[in-house]
Amino acid sequence: MRQLTVLATGPQALVQDLGRPGNAHLGVPPSGALDAPSLKLANRLVGNPENAAGLELLLGGFHARAHESCTIAVTGPSVDVRVNERLVDSHSPVHLRADDVLAIGAPQTGLRSYLAVSGGIDVPAELGSRSTDLLSGIGPAQIQKDQVLPLGTPGIPIGEDVVPPVQIPHELVIPITLGPRDDWFDDPAKQLDGGRWTVSDRSNRVGARLDGTKLDRIVGELPSEGMVTGAVQVPPNGLPVIFLNDHPTTGGYPVIGVVPGGYLPHIAQARPGTKMRFRPLG
Amino acid sequence: MxxxxxxxxxxxxxxxxxxxxxxxxxxxxxxxxxxxxxxxxxxxxxxxxxxxxxxxxxNIDLTAEHPSSTREVVIPTHYDGPDLQLVADTARITPERVIELHTGATYEVAFCGFAPGFGYLTGLPEELQQPRLDEPRTKVPAGSVGIAGEFTAAYPRATPGGWRLIGRTEITLFDPRADPPTLLAPGDTVRFEVAG
Missing domain, CATH: 3.30.1360.40 (Gyrase A; domain 2)
Structure with a gap:
């Protein structure tokens, strides 16, 4: 059997693919890898389809033993990867023989590493996806030490590739389109433009919570309405929350604006304490 | 619009x-x-x-009656919820009349949200349109049937909730491995009947 035995999980190891979008009308969040470009890259490096299930590792610390030979790749921020304690490259296909032990260290910057294994993690799909949705409890449970992960049938690796790690900026400047509920805020563009925030340690896969400037909004609540990934919701305390992949499908707090999808991986990689500004788009 | x-x-x-x-x-x-x-x-x-x-x-006509769904779902319900008496007292009717009203109406899934498979059903008789509990429960058991405002709903799984609970159903409302995964989808017609 092609399998991987987990020897250590680190703070949080989750099975993630590209999620289950298209089910919001049933109350089902999209879920999926927060830094999707990194998962897709890891999959390409080991010869998998881009949407194969890999592991999303929060702050590394993941160790595993291969039962049979397989190809792996680790992407995301720059990180130490070792096979039988010998340093190997991240962002590159690495061959494991039977009984080799893989150890992924903590990234020097950023938060989330992605591990792809040839054949993909072959756990049962739910609503067309193997992703763990931490909000709704859909998909496989969080990975535990000593768990044995089944692997699927491998494809053909594309061969050596030189890929730079994700660069993590010291300060994030995030574009935002105003609306749908910018009319709940007095001069929303000016408030967003002038505000200064840091990423809170209460952030998770549901949303990136920000500390800092409190946005001034109308008091009250909306009837619940549909929420997109990247929506910047402002609860009564005025501190914005940027919805990430495990976000609830509906919500009753006004959304001042929406962050374009291409910037969400940067937010998903931002450690607590990272400085953040918004740049309102016209 | x-x-x-x-x-x-x-x-x-x-x-x-x-x-x-x-x-x-x-x-x-x-x-x-x-x-x-x-x-x-x-x-x-x-x-x-x-x-x-x-x-x-x-060119949409918002006042037009839209064609109703061909899918009709029946939810068998045991009307023994902890708030049945409260709902009856609030409406100044008997619990039996509450059950009669709730099973007599035809509902439509207006939308889903809050949790996977949680359908907000419209069509609730006026007497049963009542506010939420002052203190939400920290845990509402899966299958609970409740009312709140203009809506009625059945809880697909155990979650916190502030709806007034009038009964419970044993029917599966959400199964992530089934196709379709939810019993209810927007537009479906729904009725409740007294479980045998």
Whole structure:
């Protein structure tokens, strides 16, 4: 059997693919890898389809033993990867023989590493996806030490590739389109433009919570309405929350604006304490 | 009807009533370019296919009766909820009359939200339209049937909740490995019957 035995999980190891979008009308969040470009890259490096299930590792610390030979790749921020304690490259296909032990260290910057294994993690799909949705409890449970992960049938690796790690900026400047509920805020563009925030340690896969400037909004609540990934919701305390992949499908707090999808991986990689500004788009 | 921008590839269509929401949803259902269509209490969120959606909304008649769904779901219910007496007292009727009213009505799934498979059903008789509990419960058991405002619903799984609970069902409302995964989808017709 092609399998991987987990020897250590680190703070949080989750099975993630590209999620289950298209089910919001049933109350089902999209879920999926927060830094999707990194998962897709890891999959390409080991010869998998881009949407194969890999592991999303929060702050590394993941160790595993291969039962049979397989190809792996680790992407995301720059990180130490070792096979039988010998340093190997991240962002590159690495061959494991039977009984080799893989150890992924903590990234020097950023938060989330992605591990792809040839054949993909072959756990049962739910609503067309193997992703763990931490909000709704859909998909496989969080990975535990000593768990044995089944692997699927491998494809053909594309061969050596030189890929730079994700660069993590010291300060994030995030574009935002105003609306749908910018009319709940007095001069929303000016408030967003002038505000200064840091990423809170209460952030998770549901949303990136920000500390800092409190946005001034109308008091009250909306009837619940549909929420997109990247929506910047402002609860009564005025501190914005940027919805990430495990976000609830509906919500009753006004959304001042929406962050374009291409910037969400940067937010998903931002450690607590990272400085953040918004740049309102016209 | 107001179209609100929601990022670069989504629109929030805002209308004045839950009936207009149903009309908008019906007008946009089946447009293949649309990736997500999420009705809610006064809005419909459209993700993808915005050109096609705008065109379909140009000539929409919000007052028209939309064709009702062909799918009818029956939810067998044991009417022994902890708030049945409270609901009866609030409406100044007997618990038996509450059950009669709740099973006598025909409902429609206006939208899903809050949790996977949690359908907000409209069509609740006026006597049963009552406020939420002052203190929400920290845990409402799966299968609980409740009412709140203009809606009734059955809880697919155990969650916190503030609805007044009048009964419970043993029917599966959400199974992520089933196809379809939810018993209810927007537009479905629903009735409740007394479980045997």
């Amino acid at each position: 107001l179209l609100r921008r929601c990022g670069t590839d989504a629109l929030l269509v805002e209308v004045d009533s839950i009936h207009e929401v149903a009309a908008v949803r019906a007008a946009l259902a089946g447009i293949p370019e649309i990736d997500e269509l999420v009705p809610a209490a006064r809005t419909v969120l459209v993700v993808g296919g915005l050109t096609e959606a705008r065109r379909a909304l140009e």
